[in-house]
Amino acid sequence: MQRDSGKWYPISGLRLLSSDSLGVRSFSIFVDTGEEKIIIDPGLDIAPLRFDLPPHPREIERFYELKSRIIQYLEMADVVIISHFHHDHFSKEFVPMYMGKRLIMKDPQRNINFMQKKRAREITDVIKDYKIADGREFRLKGAGVKFSRPLPHGTTPAVVLSTFIETNRFKLLHTSDISGPVEEEALGFILETKPDILILDGPALYINKKHRDTFLKNMDIIFEKLPDVKLVIDHHTTRDPGWRNDLEYISENTITFAGYNGLEDQPLEGMRKILWESC
Ligand SMILES: [Fe+2]
Numbered sequence: 001m002q003r004d005s006g007k008w009y010p011i012s013g014l015r016l017l018s019s020d021s022l023g024v025r026s027f028s029i030f031v032d033t034g035e036e037k038i039i040i041d042p043g044l045d046i047a048p049l050r051f052d053l054p055p056h057p058r059e060i061e062r063f064y065e066l067k068s069r070i071i072q073y074l075e076m077a078d079v080v081i082i083s084h085f086h087h088d089h090f091s092k093e094f095v096p097m098y099m100g101k102r103l104i105m106k107d108p109q110r111n112i113n114f115m116q117k118k119r120a121r122e123i124t125d126v127i128k129d130y131k132i133a134d135g136r137e138f139r140l141k142g143a144g145v146k147f148s149r150p151l152p153h154g155t156t157p158a159v160v161l162s163t164f165i166e167t168n169r170f171k172l173l174h175t176s177d178i179s180g181p182v183e184e185e186a187l188g189f190i191l192e193t194k195p196d197i198l199i200l201d202g203p204a205l206y207i208n209k210k211h212r213d214t215f216l217k218n219m220d221i222i223f224e225k226l227p228d229v230k231l232v233i234d235h236h237t238t239r240d241p242g243w244r245n246d247l248e249y250i251s252e253n254t255i256t257f258a259g260y261n262g263l264e265d266q267p268l269e270g271m272r273k274i275l276w277e278s279c
Pocket residue numbers: 027086088089177235
């Protein structure tokens with residue numbers, strides 16, 4: 001399908017803060033509605049081992065750069081949204097910074113596995129005042145926000161929430177970790193909300209290529225139903241430096257967080273072997 005791949009970014013009021021194409025495990029964005037500032041998933045993580053190698057100094061340096069960036073935007077935010085309780089989506093040490101802000105997050109008690117329930121307490125032990133997001137809609141200043149019901153985190157037993165934000169400038173969907181879409185329910189939420197900017201994590205093809213065909217089939221459906229959608233892919237898919245070869249057609253129709261920020265992709269975790277060999 002031929003699509004207009006003209007440059008449409010950056011968009012006023014939307015910052016793509018931190019992600020795998022920028023060099024860490026993360027998927028954090030910032031939306032300024034004009035009246036209120038929202039941060040989604042202010043967290044970042046670094047794989048202790050990949051290819052049996054520890055993080056390269058360049059990864060550690062980038063981690064601290066992006067950590068500072070997230071802190072800067074978290075300080076400005078009025079509303080904090082947490083899609084699920086994995087540490088690349090919320091950093092424990094940032095939790096005290098939620099105080100005085102509105103916290104809207106995945107239900108920490110229901111539709112949640114043991115490990116995420118345990119990690120959620122790192123938030124609920126500190127912040128007692130929060131709203132449960134699962135399947136709900138909220139009216140913020142300058143934006144409507146709608147959350148999906150809990151969606152599968154690929155094939156792991158975790159669940160996540162996708163977040164749809166509508167301002168007077170754009171309709172944006174941050175899928176969080178749906179590892180696709182490869183599941184009908186995740187695809188359904190995208191088609192139901194009809195975003196004009198779709199921020200998608202994509203499948204983790206570096207672990208398993210079995211979801212590739214389902215993902216491509218579902219992307220065809222998205223492009224057919226939402227022909228003008230602006231696509232951003234990052235996080236699981238871009239963790240693999242070879243992802244553009246696996247998803248050539250999709251690659252031509254999307255940008256990454258790095259691209260949105262005017263930078264080349266730097267999937268440092270996937271480059272770890274090369275980085276250590278060049279030392
Ligand atoms: Fe994640």
